[in-house]
Amino acid sequence: MIQKLLIANRGEIACRIIRTAREMGIATVAVYSDADAKALHVRQADEAVHIGPSPAAESYLVGEKIIAAAKQTGAEAIHPGYGFLSENAGFAQAVIDAGLIWVGPKPSSIEAMGLKDAAKKLMRAAGVPVTPGYxxxxxxxxxxxxxxxxxxxxxxxxxxxxxxxxxxxxxxxxxxxxxxxxxxxxxxxxxxxxxxxxxxxWITSPRHIEVQVFGDSHGNVVHLFERDCSLQRRHQKVIEEAPAPGMDEATREDICAAAVRAAKAVDYEGAGTIEFIADASAGLRADRIFFMEMNTRLQVEHPVTEEITGVDLVEWQLRVASGEPIPLKQEELSINGWAMEARLYAEDPATGFLPSIGKLEVFQLTDYDCRVETGYEADDTVSPFYDPMIAKLVIKADTREEAAEMLGGASACAAVWPVKTNNYFLSRLAYDPDFQAGRIDTSFIAERQDRLVERTAPQEKTLAAGLKELIAPRQRRRSLAPTKRAPEGFRLNAQTKADYAVLVNGQVRQVALSDRGATFWQIIHHGSDVLVSDDDGQLHSFTLSDRTLGGTHSAADGAILAPMPGKVIAVDVAEGDTVTAGQRLLVLEAMKMEHALTAPFDGTVTELNAAKGGQVQVEAVLAVVEPSE
Structure with missing residues (x-):
């Protein structure tokens, strides 16, 4: 058995591999770039080696540095995770040539499946159904x-x-x-x-069905059933599940047998995935399911297969790489229950899924009975250099209906601030009646995108809750772990009514303190602010204004908000300065563009929250201009 393992990756997959290695008594070595010097995977590993600057092309994608780190620390094996160098046949061969164990398929297998045209020809010869084409x-x-x-x-x-x-x-x-x-x-x-x-x-009503396969050096190949990955945005998976809805036993047997033939055709060892496209216009049928490609690595969505089979796929990888046979025979594998996984991204659906970066001042993922895979903890920083996925929420239930309901709730409960996430988008997906009924294909999100991504104003009950929490004496409140879409949470009862000036998401709102109850997901105290969640998981920030509404302007009237995450590259004013309408106040660099932010009217700069070189989040109040009398 391997005694020391280097993980040539970062984030949640590195933490995932470390967890299993520790359980097996295997020492672990992390590698990290400048941006990841304090990352969770570095903190969790037994040792860590710096491999270069923040850009992946100068660190995680430089095979020579990774092999040198393994040699330096005495690691016997390298696990590539997914992405980066995981399907690079040249790197795999270099690892082997260096006398190290490659935790993955043979380089020849990677090469055979690396080009889609060659792979399709190979699959056709192996009797695997292939999409008509050229x-x-x-x-x-x-x-x-x-x-x-x-x-x-x-x-x-x-x-x-x-x-x-x-x-x-x-x-x-x-x-x-x-x-x-x-x-x-x-x-x-x-x-x-x-x-x-x-x-x-082009396949009508396409569904993305994939089969998890596993091979060893003793000639054994098994499948661990199928996953459905049809919920995609721009061809990238968003929610995955296992097994596939609507899959009957005969079709399952055919598609899984085809996947095993595909793996055997390339003498496959380790974990791999055979991806199929299904024409689901008449339901899932074996004669309408075609080979697309093979991913010669562990998949992002592997946890749903683990949940329904009870298998630790990383443990299998390490055992097979050490020369052991696959731990279970095909007849010993079976499906138990239903699993779903949602990918939580640091991005804002309401702005075209622009990435959101910065410090995770609040990072509370869920109170559900939910498996969480993440590479972050509270106070860690999401950098602009890597994939914006910050966590995976994995649900296991007895039925698909229960799994979908629980996934919607778990997504809504994910509270991250001030970095924005797609949690409310995921919650709306999981609660969609068509998704819950299994009526899905790869166009599902595109056909519903407008209502799935819209960021709505806070509900009345959310406004009442935020105001109540701001002005009421602080008292400890117990957060419930809801099991339904509309759980009983906090009930607020006030005996008086009044109007208050409240900054809600940086904008002034007139909010009445009423005596009607409000039920919602959660309240979070963040410094002097209060964060309150709507039913779908949208977080709203509340701050009491020090002014009344009416004839006097509130501080928010002249608020200068950041249009997107970025870096302040120039500040032209100071607090107390008199400015004129259109005068440049500061310059923000975001998404490789410069944005000049100007005064909305003649007035005085009464608040300045930006400094040159500082990073800011979207909608952060950078400055406030009070209008001239």
């Missing part, structure tokens, strides 16, 4: 156009080296083909240094 060597525009016409529109253009939704274009009509091909090739060249493409028939 994977030929002739990449001329004329030949590709001819093949697309023969397949019939709509068609899908895919980069042969693609992944993560990049290098992919749907074409609805012949007149649009050449422009779409040019765009696809340009993106593929920039992302993968390879602009070759293949063509596939």
């Amino acid at each position: 994977e030929g060597e002739d990449q001329s525009v004329e030949r590709l156009k001819k093949e697309a016409d023969a397949i019939g529109y709509p068609v899908l253009i895919k980069a042969v080296a693609g992944g993560g939704g990049k290098g992919m274009r749907k074409v609805d009509a012949a007149a649009d083909f050449e422009a779409a091909l040019e765009s696809c090739r340009r993106e593929a060249k920039a992302s993968f240094s390879n602009d070759e493409v293949l063509l596939e028939k």
Whole structure:
């Protein structure tokens, strides 16, 4: 058995691997960039080695530095996690050539499945059903156009080296083909240094079904059943579940058997996933499920398979890499219950899913009976250098209906501040009647996006709760772990009525203190502010204004808000300065653009909360201008 393991990754997957390794008595070595010097995976590992600057291209993607770190610390093996170098056959071979154990498939297996066109040819020869299309060597525009016409529109253009939704274009009509091909090739060249493409028939009512497979060095290959990953945004998975809704036993047997044949065709060892696209227009049927690609690594969504099978896939990886056979035979594996996973991202759905960065001043994920996979704790910082996924919320239940209900509640309960997350988006997805009924395909989110992403004003009961908490004597309140969508939480009863000037999310609101009760998810004290959650998990901040509403202006009237997360690169005024309408107050650099923020009217700068070089969050009050009398 491996005695010391280096993890060539970061974030939640590094923490996940560390947890299992510790349980197995294996010492762990973390690697980290400048941005991750104080990261959770570094704190949890037995040892940690610095491997370079913050950009991944100068740290986590430099194989030589990782191998050197393993040698330096005496680690016998390297686990790549997912992403970064996990499917890099050259790196895998370099690890082996260095006399280290590679916790993953053989380099030849990675290479065989690395290019989508070659993989499809291999799968067709192995008797695995493949989507009708073209994977030929002739990449001329004329030949590709001819093949697309023969397949019939709509068609899908895919980069042969693609992944993560990049290098992919749907074409609805012949007149649009050449422009779409040019765009696809340009993106593929920039992302993968390879602009070759293949063509596939566009599948009606597509569902993304994948099968977890596992092989060992003794010739054994098993499957651990299927997952459904159809809830996607721009081809990136959002919610995954296992098993797949609507999958009957006969179809399951066919698709899982095809996945095992696929793995055997490349002499596969370790954890892998065979991904299929299903035409679900007439339900899930074996003759309408086609091979897409193989991911030659552990998947982000592996916990849902672990939950329904009771297997620790990381433990299996480490045992198989140490030369042991797969711990269980196929007949010993079975499905127990239902599992769902939601990916919690540091991003704002209401602004087109712009990433949100900064310090996690509040990081309370859920009170549910929920498995949480994360690489962060409160007071950690979300940097702009890596994937914005900050946690995975994993639910296990007896039935799909129970799992969906619990996932909606767990997502709503995730409280993160001031970094914004997609938690309310996830909650709305899980509570959607069509999702709960299993009526899903890969267009599910796109068809409902407007109502899923809209950030709504606080509910009346939320306003009442925030005001009550601000002005009432502080008393300890017990937070309940709700088990339904609308749980009984706090009930507020005030005997008087009055109007108060309250800053709600940085904007002044007139709020009446009423005697009607309010039920909501949670209250969080954050310094002098109060955070209150609506039913779907949207957090709203409350601060009492020191002025009354009416003839006198409140401090919020001239509030200068940050339009998005960014860095303050210039401050042109100081508190007490007199300014004129349109005068530049400060400059914010965000998303590689400069934004000049100006005075809304003639007045005086009464508040300044920004300093040159400081990082700010979206909607942060950077300055306040009081209008001239």
